[in-house]
Amino acid sequence: xxxxxxxxxxxxxxxxxxxxxxxxxxxxxxxxxxxxVAELITELETDEAIYLIKLLENDVSSDVIAELxxxxxxxxxxxxxxxxxxxxxxxxxxxxxxxxxxxxSEKQKEEVIAHLDDVEHAKExxxxxxxxxxxxxxLMAKELxxxxxxxxxxxxxxxxxxQAEEVTRVHSxxxxxxxxxxxxxxSLKDLLTTSTRSPITDVFIKNVDSVNVHEAAxxxxxxxxxxxxxxxxxxxxxxxxVGRITIDDIVDVIKEExxxxxxxxAGISKDVEADDTILELTKARLPWLVLALFGGFVSVSxxxxxxxxxxNYPVLFFFTPLIAAxxxxxxxxxxxxxxxxxxxxxxxxxxFKRLIKEVLQSLLNGFVLAALLMSAGMFFLGFQFxxxxxxxxxxxxxxxxxSIIGTFVPIILDKRGIDPALATGPFITTSNDIFGILIYFxxxxxxxxx
Amino acid sequence: xxxxxxxxxxxxxxxxxxxxxxxxxxxxxxxxxxxxVAELITELETDEAIYLIKLLENDVSSDVIAELxxxxxxxxxxxxxxxxxxxxxxxxxxxxxxxxxxxxSEKQKEEVIAHLDDVEHAKExxxxxxxxxxxxxxLMAKELxxxxxxxxxxxxxxxxxxQAEEVTRVHSxxxxxxxxxxxxxxSLKDLLTTSTRSPITDVFIKNVDSVNVHEAAxxxxxxxxxxxxxxxxxxxxxxxxVGRITIDDIVDVIKEExxxxxxxxAGISKDVEADDTILELTKARLPWLVLALFGGFVSVSxxxxxxxxxxNYPVLFFFTPLIAAxxxxxxxxxxxxxxxxxxxxxxxxxxFKRLIKEVLQSLLNGFVLAALLMSAGMFFLGFQFxxxxxxxxxxxxxxxxxSIIGTFVPIILDKRGIDPALATGPFITTSNDIFGILIYFxxxxxxxxx
Numbered sequence: 001x002x003x004x005x006x007x008x009x010x011x012x013x014x015x016x017x018x019x020x021x022x023x024x025x026x027x028x029x030x031x032x033x034x035x036x037v038a039e040l041i042t043e044l045e046t047d048e049a050i051y052l053i054k055l056l057e058n059d060v061s062s063d064v065i066a067e068l069x070x071x072x073x074x075x076x077x078x079x080x081x082x083x084x085x086x087x088x089x090x091x092x093x094x095x096x097x098x099x100x101x102x103x104x105s106e107k108q109k110e111e112v113i114a115h116l117d118d119v120e121h122a123k124e125x126x127x128x129x130x131x132x133x134x135x136x137x138x139l140m141a142k143e144l145x146x147x148x149x150x151x152x153x154x155x156x157x158x159x160x161x162x163q164a165e166e167v168t169r170v171h172s173x174x175x176x177x178x179x180x181x182x183x184x185x186x187s188l189k190d191l192l193t194t195s196t197r198s199p200i201t202d203v204f205i206k207n208v209d210s211v212n213v214h215e216a217a218x219x220x221x222x223x224x225x226x227x228x229x230x231x232x233x234x235x236x237x238x239x240x241x242v243g244r245i246t247i248d249d250i251v252d253v254i255k256e257e258x259x260x261x262x263x264x265x266a267g268i269s270k271d272v273e274a275d276d277t278i279l280e281l282t283k284a285r286l287p288w289l290v291l292a293l294f295g296g297f298v299s300v301s302x303x304x305x306x307x308x309x310x311x312n313y314p315v316l317f318f319f320t321p322l323i324a325a326x327x328x329x330x331x332x333x334x335x336x337x338x339x340x341x342x343x344x345x346x347x348x349x350x351x352f353k354r355l356i357k358e359v360l361q362s363l364l365n366g367f368v369l370a371a372l373l374m375s376a377g378m379f380f381l382g383f384q385f386x387x388x389x390x391x392x393x394x395x396x397x398x399x400x401x402x403s404i405i406g407t408f409v410p411i412i413l414d415k416r417g418i419d420p421a422l423a424t425g426p427f428i429t430t431s432n433d434i435f436g437i438l439i440y441f442x443x444x445x446x447x448x449x450x
Numbered sequence: 451x452x453x454x455x456x457x458x459x460x461x462x463x464x465x466x467x468x469x470x471x472x473x474x475x476x477x478x479x480x481x482x483x484x485x486x487v488a489e490l491i492t493e494l495e496t497d498e499a500i501y502l503i504k505l506l507e508n509d510v511s512s513d514v515i516a517e518l519x520x521x522x523x524x525x526x527x528x529x530x531x532x533x534x535x536x537x538x539x540x541x542x543x544x545x546x547x548x549x550x551x552x553x554x555s556e557k558q559k560e561e562v563i564a565h566l567d568d569v570e571h572a573k574e575x576x577x578x579x580x581x582x583x584x585x586x587x588x589l590m591a592k593e594l595x596x597x598x599x600x601x602x603x604x605x606x607x608x609x610x611x612x613q614a615e616e617v618t619r620v621h622s623x624x625x626x627x628x629x630x631x632x633x634x635x636x637s638l639k640d641l642l643t644t645s646t647r648s649p650i651t652d653v654f655i656k657n658v659d660s661v662n663v664h665e666a667a668x669x670x671x672x673x674x675x676x677x678x679x680x681x682x683x684x685x686x687x688x689x690x691x692v693g694r695i696t697i698d699d700i701v702d703v704i705k706e707e708x709x710x711x712x713x714x715x716a717g718i719s720k721d722v723e724a725d726d727t728i729l730e731l732t733k734a735r736l737p738w739l740v741l742a743l744f745g746g747f748v749s750v751s752x753x754x755x756x757x758x759x760x761x762n763y764p765v766l767f768f769f770t771p772l773i774a775a776x777x778x779x780x781x782x783x784x785x786x787x788x789x790x791x792x793x794x795x796x797x798x799x800x801x802f803k804r805l806i807k808e809v810l811q812s813l814l815n816g817f818v819l820a821a822l823l824m825s826a827g828m829f830f831l832g833f834q835f836x837x838x839x840x841x842x843x844x845x846x847x848x849x850x851x852x853s854i855i856g857t858f859v860p861i862i863l864d865k866r867g868i869d870p871a872l873a874t875g876p877f878i879t880t881s882n883d884i885f886g887i888l889i890y891f892x893x894x895x896x897x898x899x900x
Contacts, residue, residue, distance in 0.1 A: 035676045226485045258708030266786030274791035296772025303768035317767040318753035321774045322746025336716030341724035361728045
């Protein structure tokens with residue numbers, strides 16, 4: 001059932017563009033879903049893409065433009081005049097139109113808005129531009145179906161038919177009073193099964209979840225997931241219905257949150273993709289590497305401080321990468337579990353209980369690993385018992401400390417209102433490298449007394 | 451608008467349970483959403499939770515049970531008889547019921563199915579149990595509204611009313627022929643705006659996306675996201691309509707995929723949560739730590755092999771954690787970018803181009819970091835120029851190699867049908883530690899000639 005964009009297909013399209021065979025192109029793309037056209041567009045050269053966008057009917061090209069990545073869209077919009085952009089936006093729902101306008105320069109923004117044909121639509125888009133994109137207001141669309149609580153079912157159906165023309169998909173019918181205050185919702189099912197003369201007041205569901213227009217986007221996502229909602233009405237400070245958010249927008253929020261956490265854990269500080277430029281990729285990666293480098297300098301100094309151990313116990317220095325790696329891995333594991341727990345609101349119990357749990361768990365992991373280390377060390381690597389014991393005890397201590405740091409840094413960050421995901425990745429590995437090596441040599445000095 | 455479960459609220463509920471004040475409890479929980487009851491349940495002791503579940507009406511308690519985490523649900527179902535479980539499942543949609551039955555032991559599964567009251571419902575649940583949970587069949591529900599293409603709008607509306615009784619939310623009305631072959635779908639909007647005598651054939655949308663019952667769950671998620679679908683019909687091998695998948699199930703798939711990738715990057719091999727037992731957490735974490743330990747042994751051996759360098763250049767050994775950390779961090783960054791690109795199908799261009807890009811990017815990062823290292827090393831740490839140069843050249847080489855490994859290991863895994871996310875985390879850091887240290891000392895030997 002899925003449309004596959006092959007190399008041959010792309011070449012064919014490119015040839016038709018070169019030859020200017022507009023009718024063949026239009027005919028060929030008529031049956032193709034806008035999401036597939038968007039995918040095709042990203043495979044073309046920018047001038048070819050612009051040619052195609054201009055060729056398509058506005059109701060298709062606008063959806064294609066809305067579907068594109070921000071970077072791809074930017075390239076294409078550069079090839080369109082403000083009037084042409086406005087024509088595309090006239091076809092889009094207010095939320096998509098507002099998102100696209102929000103990406104334009106201040107100057108172009110004004111020009112495009114001035115060119116919008118439908119004044120009502122333009123007013124709604126301008127209203128949406130006022131909200132921060134990470135809030136309910138930034139996610140919502142103005143398109144919705146609403147009825148007055150004083151109507152009867154027949155009036156409702158008539159009004160809904162008119163309103164539904166403007167709305168792509170009817171999720172819910174919202175019920176408001178004369179002041180536009182949200183009162184409840186009407187299910188299509190009830191509407192189908194009720195006598196046309198019943199007053200709406202008898203039919204509608206009075207208890208309806210809603211969010212305030214300033215609610216944070218990730219909070220909206222949590223609410224919609226928890227209560228399994230496919231759409232949620234958005235109200236202003238005094239309870240007036242101002243828009244609605246649908247689940248497909250929330251899917252994007254969830255994906256972005258997850259990608260951001262993942263990138264932070266991997267030490268990438270900006271939202272980048274494999275196909276971004278080398279400079280963009282470097283900007284996202286280099287800061288973390290510089291952090292790791294400075295962390296590395298600290299461990300160089302620590303090791304330098306213990307250089308007297310080299311005379312009698314050179315083998316200690318062979319173990320530093322092992323100790324550092326274990327500290328890093330344990331720390332990342334602990335913090336990842338906490339970061340996910342915080343994201344899902346599933347962290348329960350007191351901090352003290354959590355501390356005990358981490359220590360017990362680390363002891364269990366630590367003893368298993370230390371036993372492995374001792375046996376492997378003595379049988380295969382053949383080093384002294386005393387050195388083996390030193391490394392083993394250090395390993396257990398380092399694992400305990402690393403897991404405590406890994407557990408509590410994200411909790412502390414979260415309490416201070418900082419994204420706990422920041423703690424994972426290079427931050428934890430670097431600090432645990434340093435603590436790990438320091439603890440290791442302190443214990444070695446205590447036991448071996450160099 | 452959100453319900454907040456406070457400590458006081460939990461204590462109140464617990465006291466009412468102890469005192470056996472059933473009516474007060476029922477009255478208190480009447481207005482509470484099942485998702486909130488589920489949250490409350492997880493805060494109670496198991497016997498209190500079971501008491502509450504038994505007290506609630508089946509239509510509420512069944513939703514509560516479906517909402518719980520698998521672990522919490524297991525505990526509670528242990529306290530219910532097979533007949534009681536069957537009574538709960540009778541209230542649930544087929545997909546949720548099948549998921550819950552799938553978690554039971556073989557013996558209890560049969561008992562529960564035998565106790566299901568509604569034979570039609572039971573048959574559908576048994577059918578769903580046949581499908582792998584990671585396929586469209588495993589995600590779909592049997593509840594849907596379908597009409598025959600030969601009916602007219604009036605018959606449709608009548609039939610739909612009857613069918614809609616069984617279905618919680620009507621997403622789409624599917625159109626089938628006499629053999630149940632999916633022909634298209636009917637929009638509620640069109641139905642509202644068409645004369646009742648029109649034949650369905652004139653109204654319905656012939657082009658409808660559908661997925662095969664054996665399609666992989668993540669593929670279904672991609673299709674639904676790409677085409678912005680809120681529900682998709684599922685067909686069998688010969689095109690018969692067998693069920694439908696809704697976007698809320700897909701939200702779960704997306705979240706689970708993202709969490710799995712994140713956990714893999716953090717070196718956690720099973721789906722665990724912060725509140726799992728110590729043993730479960732250890733099982734998920736220890737395998738990766740053992741891998742890292744064995745990787746550590748390899749680096750110990752490599753360093754041991756270069757021990758002659760200790761006489762003249764002891765400072766080289768102080769830099770091993772720094773080199774290893776940089777290799778690990780660069781490798782994880784590279785593989786995370788690739789893993790996300792693969793997950794989003796956004797990786798374009800040839801492997802050769804990607805190789806060139808990684809090398810150029812690494813050179814850029816490498817030179818900046820090497821310059822920092824040289825200046826810091828000479829001014830603050832005060833080591834010889836030759837040693838500084840050695841470390842700097844090694845650093846650049848290690849960054850290049852680590853980023854190439856980080857880029858291509860996930861690509862190769864993906865081509866072989868293995869989850870590329872496996873490459874991130876401890877796997878990449880450990881192998882890059884080893885390669886990093888080896889390259890470092892080989893270059894040092896070449897330049898310094900010990």
